[in-house]
Amino acid sequence: MTETQPSSGFQQLDREGLVQRVAKLLSKAIVSGKLAPGARLSESVVARELGVSRAPVREAARLLESSGLVTSEPNRGFFVRQISAKALDDLYELRLAIEIAVIQRLVQNWNEETEAALSAQVEALHRVATLDADIFIQVEADMQFHRLMCTGSGNPKFLTVFEQIAIETEFSIMLIGQLYDDPTQIAETHEPILEALRAQDTAMAIDAIRYHICEAQRIVTKQFRILEEGKTSI
Amino acid sequence: MTETQPSSGFQQLDREGLVQRVAKLLSKAIVSGKLAPGARLSESVVARELGVSRAPVREAARLLESSGLVTSEPNRGFFVRQISAKALDDLYELRLAIEIAVIQRLVQNWNEETEAALSAQVEALHRVATLDADIFIQVEADMQFHRLMCTGSGNPKFLTVFEQIAIETEFSIMLIGQLYDDPTQIAETHEPILEALRAQDTAMAIDAIRYHICEAQRIVTKQFRILEEGKTSI
DNA sequence: GAATTGTAGATTGTCGACAATTTACTTGAC
DNA sequence: GTCAAGTAAATTGTCGACAATCTACAATTC
Known part of the structure; x- marks a missing residue:
């Protein structure tokens, strides 16, 4: 069923998308406390700091949105989730x-x-x-x-x-x-x-x-x- | 604390972002079976059908990704989740x-x-x-x-x-x-x-x-x- | 004929630009 | 001084365009 290559000793190199990498970085920044809860996370700032455009940052933020780390308010952007x-x-x-x-x-x-x-x-x-x-x-x-x-x-x-x-x-x-x-x-x-x-x-x-x-x-x-x-x- | 307006009988009109609306529509299409499991959901097709650009469609798909309705493969796009x-x-x-x-x-x-x-x-x-x-x-x-x-x-x-x-x-x-x-x-x-x-x-x-x-x-x-x-x- | 290589078309990934909205500040009236 | 309205800067929302990548099919080799 699953194709089992002759295994020539090569390791699968990670083909992670940019969005996934940004999401991971953001996630780490939030969890480690670098970004305070309630803080607005500015798309342009994050994008500039990571050297990417805003699109992948926005997608990463959406990814984190339903996982509960950030919230979004229309026309106001993304915020680090407040926890009570x-x-x-x-x-x-x-x-x-x-x-x-x-x-x-x-x-x-x-x-x-x-x-x-x-x-x-x-x-x-x-x-x-x-x-x-x-x-x-x-x-x-x-x-x-x-x-x-x-x-x-x-x-x-x-x-x-x-x-x-x-x-x-x-x-x-x-x-x-x-x-x-x-x-x-x-x-x-x-x-x-x-x-x-x-x-x-x-x-x-x-x-x-x-x-x-x-x-x-x-x-x-x-x-x-x-x-x-x-x-x-x- | 929370500002309690004089309540003049007005209902809050939904200030839902385009992304949220697209996400809801996609979600409904998937749950209702209009999109078969495993099916690729083409950004351009969805975008054209809804009359929006691809950006909000992609963001909506990301939103659905961590909630488990769709999966994404780098450079291959989004797919309706297979359930076993x-x-x-x-x-x-x-x-x-x-x-x-x-x-x-x-x-x-x-x-x-x-x-x-x-x-x-x-x-x-x-x-x-x-x-x-x-x-x-x-x-x-x-x-x-x-x-x-x-x-x-x-x-x-x-x-x-x-x-x-x-x-x-x-x-x-x-x-x-x-x-x-x-x-x-x-x-x-x-x-x-x-x-x-x-x-x-x-x-x-x-x-x-x-x-x-x-x-x-x-x-x-x-x-x-x-x-x-x-x-x-x- | 089966497997590999090459190529054209379609699709995704990323970007920069502009419109819409919010935010912060200034001005003015009471 | 306080509140309101107006204005300018900053930020988000959306878009169309181009580069990178995949997919399907044709050509080639064995």
């Missing part, structure tokens, strides 16, 4: 619903490959914690664990939705600038999940994921509320 | 996860307004069933019930995700051309959900929604598999 503490809270609730379903499927589809991937990621989490790495690296590693769970579930739809959630979550955590007081906590809260999965214990795994997510929800929304108050009082 | 029976099955699994969470919140946030809206929608379902209306009308009414549940949950994120699921689901059902053998079944399967919600019985409501969704899943994916076989054998 309530929205963030809602986001975690959605995430919990998804991940519970992921866990259920994950236990059914449990295999060595998935176990190896998740184990390796927990180790990676420990590494970044001890290295006292950048917050961005830490959050990225955290998200990667959950991404791997979605992948292992065997239902690609879960990954699609999670990816959107992840972008918004990372975005918010970047704004706060920290997650746990002690970075090693990130790695530790993932271990019970992995253990429960290894034991094929669905109920325990769900409890573990619920604890993990609700804990993050509690911390993040609390920090975010503080951040919001600071903003409005000024 | 497996993907449809996965979609229903995602939907179940979301709607269970929605039910849980819905019971907590239960109020007269939501009850009235949902009751009215069940009646609407009965009406369209007896009218023996178009399949599109029926499915739209069905989806509207679930949309109202999402709205009533108080978590807008649920609605956002459901909207995406709904588009893909409608799209698939349009392809099949029918749902239940007897159209009145649509209305009937929604009643137990509403009843359980009225009784504030979370467990029963979850059972009802699970039955409803799994039943639809069973029927739709079965029909879809038949459709797929027909396609591949030709």
